[in-house]
Amino acid sequence: MATSTEKHKRYPAYKHTDVEWLGDIPAHWETSTVKHQYTIQLGKMLQNGPSNQDDVEVPYLRAVHVQWFDVQTSDPPTMWASQKENELFGIEKGDLLVCEGGEGGRCGIVNSNVDGYIIQNALHRVRSRENSRNDYLQYTLSTTSAMGWFEAINERATIAHFTGEKFGALKIPLPPLTEQNSIAVFLDRETARIDALVAKKERLVELLQEKRTALITRAVTKGLDPNASMKDSGVEWLGEIPAHWDVKRLKVIADIRYGLGQPPKEIPDGLPLIRATNVYRGHITDSDMLNVDPEDVPLGRRAFLSAREIVVVRSGAYTADSAIIPKKYAGAIAGYDMVVTVKDAEPEFIAIALLCPYVRDAQLVVASTRSAQPHLNAEELGDALILLPTLPEQQAIASFVDQETAKLDSLITKIQEAIERLKELRTALISAAVTGRIDVREEAGCK
16 A cells, blocks of 8 residues: 555645745644643653652653653553642643653653553643644644754754743644544544554564574574484584584684774774674674774784674673674774684684574673673683584585575565655655645545
8 A cells, every 4th residue: 555645635725824844734724833722731840759748659651651653651650749740740541742851742642541640741741722633733743843843943952852832832734623633534544554564564574584583593503404414412502413513612713802992083084993883783884983093093902804804792782793894894993892803614604603593692692691781701702602514514504694695685675665665655644634735634534
């Protein structure tokens, strides 16, 4: 299903507005400020204990509970509040909650029972007056956000806050109430269709990624010959392996060294510095790549990388992720992470094995989580057990995995691009409807 905004009718006449983000609107529409059409109530400051004997402990929602078009109400935290505050900051089904901080303007409607809940002061509670609807405003705010208007008014140079003053002064298009209803009904239906398509495609991506992982795991733990004789690996959780394969620790077949503890100074025409943020599931990415001065690298540090060396992330959210260095980045500088130089094996095979669940998840991730913060050292990395076929088999497996995963990756990329197009269509459809560029009254069943 693909709903193009071009196939929808336009209104017969338009007029100009002075609203910078809006432009022209249907001739019979008006513009107004949010505060004239809705009541806005900022939530309560967090109170961790009772301030008097009448205070009670109540559940509350904060910004993290509000995502676009969704409010999560299960397992809320609690704070203390008086009866008067419970009434002032209380919420009910149908309320629109809008983030004051973080991604200011992000909003969702409460669709579940929230008796006794209040909101923290990171949220605004919005209720419609007699000529407005919360669901229409929710769609309008999503368009305002997509156009970058919230970033412009939320003063990103400091801490972004979508204050009640800014929110109330925001100018919005105001169709007649019946048309607000038509627009909301139309968008509920059409976005639900798009969301269902996106969910199906995202599930297909998940299945393909599972297939990719299974293909790699099978190749690096069982080999390419389905008729090969098997033996007990001697490691309980590894099970059987081909009879002629060995099990060796990584430190036996490779040298491991650390990169630089402190990055060299940045210069525009310097060498790439490979950091954890540049390592992603077997690939070196250009995203946020820094260029640094090679003259600032300490003497005696083997910081310069060679092609086919492997970078393994030491700490943080990406701990145990790894990638082989392609020719493009030969001569680049290793950042804080570890570098594996394979001596007695095929580097491409070892790079694949390090990302395989039997190494990465079952050994490296486990070793890295023994402390409060994920961290992996060279000794732990070197102790990792690697299944090792003959060198010709390693080369054949690496080639097979490269070819087969390339096919799957190409298909996954195409599906992900289709998902992005659907999301862009969703955004465009909402924008067209709430700004009056399309007339959806007949399609919504309201003329």
